[in-house]
Amino acid sequence: MPVNPTEQKTLDTLCADVLAYDPQADITTLKRAYQFADEAHGGQKRATGEPYIVHPLATAFTLAEMRLPVPILIAGILHDIPEDTQRTLEDVRAAFGDDVASMVAGITKLGKIKYRGMERYIENLRKMFLAMAADVRVVFIKFADRLHNLETLEVIPPKKQYRIALESLEIYAPIANRLGMGEMKGRLEDAAFKYIYPKEYEWAKNLAKTTREDKQEYLDRVTRLTQETLEQAGLKNVRLHGREKHLYSLYRKLLKNERSIARIYDLIALRIIVDSVADCYAALGIIHSRWTPLKGRIKDYIAQPKPNGYRSLHTTVFCEDGEIVEFQIRTKAMHEEDEFGIAAHWAYDEQGKYRTSTSPMGGAPPAWVHELADIQQELADKKQFVQSLEDIKIDIFHDRIFVFTPKGDVIDLPEDSTCVDLAYAIHTEIGNTCTGAKVNEEVTPLDRVLKNGDMVEILTDKSRKGPNPDWNKFVKTRHAKVKIRQFARSKISSWIKGILPGTK
Ligand code: MN
Numbered sequence: 355m356p357v358n359p360t361e362q363k364t365l366d367t368l369c370a371d372v373l374a375y376d377p378q379a380d381i382t383t384l385k386r387a388y389q390f391a392d393e394a395h396g397g398q399k400r401a402t403g404e405p406y407i408v409h410p411l412a413t414a415f416t417l418a419e420m421r422l423p424v425p426i427l428i429a430g431i432l433h434d435i436p437e438d439t440q441r442t443l444e445d446v447r448a449a450f451g452d453d454v455a456s457m458v459a460g461i462t463k464l465g466k467i468k469y470r471g472m473e474r475y476i477e478n479l480r481k482m483f484l485a486m487a488a489d490v491r492v493v494f495i496k497f498a499d500r501l502h503n504l505e506t507l508e509v510i511p512p513k514k515q516y517r518i519a520l521e522s523l524e525i526y527a528p529i530a531n532r533l534g535m536g537e538m539k540g541r542l543e544d545a546a547f548k549y550i551y552p553k554e555y556e557w558a559k560n561l562a563k564t565t566r567e568d569k570q571e572y573l574d575r576v577t578r579l580t581q582e583t584l585e586q587a588g589l590k591n592v593r594l595h596g597r598e599k600h601l602y603s604l605y606r607k608l609l610k611n612e613r614s615i616a617r618i619y620d621l622i623a624l625r626i627i628v629d630s631v632a633d634c635y636a637a638l639g640i641i642h643s644r645w646t647p648l649k650g651r652i653k654d655y656i657a658q659p660k661p662n663g664y665r666s667l668h669t670t671v672f673c674e675d676g677e678i679v680e681f682q683i684r685t686k687a688m689h690e691e692d693e694f695g696i697a698a699h700w701a702y703d704e705q706g707k708y709r710t711s712t713s714p715m716g717g718a719p720p721a722w723v724h725e726l727a728d729i730q731q732e733l734a735d736k737k738q739f740v741q742s743l744e745d746i747k748i749d750i751f752h753d754r755i756f757v758f759t760p761k762g763d764v765i766d767l768p769e770d771s772t773c774v775d776l777a778y779a780i781h782t783e784i785g786n787t788c789t790g791a792k793v794n795e796e797v798t799p800l801d802r803v804l805k806n807g808d809m810v811e812i813l814t815d816k817s818r819k820g821p822n823p824d825w826n827k828f829v830k831t832r833h834a835k836v837k838i839r840q841f842a843r844s845k846i847s848s849w850i851k852g853i854l855p856g857t858k
Pocket of ligand 1: 409433434499
């Protein structure tokens with residue numbers, strides 16, 4: 355959310371924005387980077403006719419909205435220099451040091467994509483994975499860069515427009531989502547939506563506008579009532595925000611619900627921001643005592659955060675006049691994390707490098723960032739990569755669920771995973787010898803689809819010879835598929851070795 359959407363984007367307003375979240379920020383170097391970029395890009399113009407510096411500056415503004423440390427903003431201002439100007443990466447290094455230069459080098463690498471069509475897609479995805487595993491800051495800058503390019507796409511030839519928009523929708527937005535950057539994901543999607551499905555975009559936009567206008571008075575009334583109700587019950591510092599749904603996610607929901615806006619439950623949504631976790635639960639209780647909650651719509655993402663780190667309490671109630679209203683209740687810290695995701699989770703030292711995490715998810719980058727790096731290394735072979743692409747997309751981009759083991763471990767799996775997927779996620783040996791499972795204390799077959807919060811015990815039999823190849827028909831994760839295939843292959847090769855003497 356822009357700090358002040360109507361403000362002029364100048365170097366001075368950028369500095370003011372930065373000082374507002376980091377009073378100690380090194381503004382002198384930030385200004386020097388701006389001068390350096392302005393000189394390097396000289397008389398260059400963007401396709402919009404504006405001076406080129408508008409673009410690196412807009413990139414830095416987005417990074418400042420994410421409250422990132424100044425060195426990342428500096429790299430954002432300098433990101434197009436080695437590629438598009440007479441100045442080299444070495445010039446950047448000499449002027450701003452190794453760390454900034456390494457981020458700029460990371461962006462430059464991401465920009466060089468040789469191929470076309472499917473090959474291009476794959477190369478793009480692999481590069482994003484690599485960059486992310488090496489230094490997630492580079493991906494933040496790339497998002498900010500891409501967002502501004504999308505916002506100024508109307509001046510680009512239509513074919514190129516479509517390619518850039520599609521790439522944003524299929525690669526950038528899902529990665530932002532996995533990083534817990536809800537706001538960034540929504541902005542990338544909405545900016546791309548317009549170019550990919552222009553008619554659908556107009557339809558969703560008009561529908562959202564009419565509905566908003568129709569409901570505005572009602573929303574104001576409910577906001578006032580909620581504020582009063584919570585304050586009368588003794589809660590202090592209650593802040594309420596209406597929440598506008600991003601258009602592309604509204605469109606996706608409409609498709610799922612027969613295009614009927616009446617079936618979208620979170621169309622009228624209010625965010626309640628309070629001081630503490632205890633106040634979150636108190637607010638939930640107060641709301642439920644005033645309005646009746648809908649069954650099955652109460653979600654406690656504070657006790658059980660989503661795998662991308664998202665925390666909030668959600669509830670949907672029959673509100674005034676029987677209208678359905680969704681409430682999301684959270685603390686200020688949770689609210690910032692929802693917008694900025696991984697960027698808000700991690701603390702940085704003065705150089706803007708990661709130090710420790712303030713996130714409930716732990717200090718290191720999430721495990722899947724390393725998984726990505728492994729996957730892409732393992733799949734050096736392009737053909738193999740294409741074959742596994744669908745599985746990888748399911749593993750990485752799908753919504754995730756949490757399941758619990760009897761020992762209390764929490765395992766993060768893609769949606770629709772089965773007991774066998776879990777068995778392999780715990781250990782290959784458990785996967786190879788599993789015979790059944792208990793889900794929430796109840797014995798079930800191995801192909802049972804797991805749900806968020808399930809407590810699962812995998813039953814094994816040490817004398818079992820190995821996995822059943824038929825499991826491949828229902829397992830969801832690439833990891834399980836690979837392990838099942840590997841076992842079959844090793845069995846065949848040991849069988850061949852057994853009958854062919856001398857092939858050891
Ligand atoms: Mn750029």
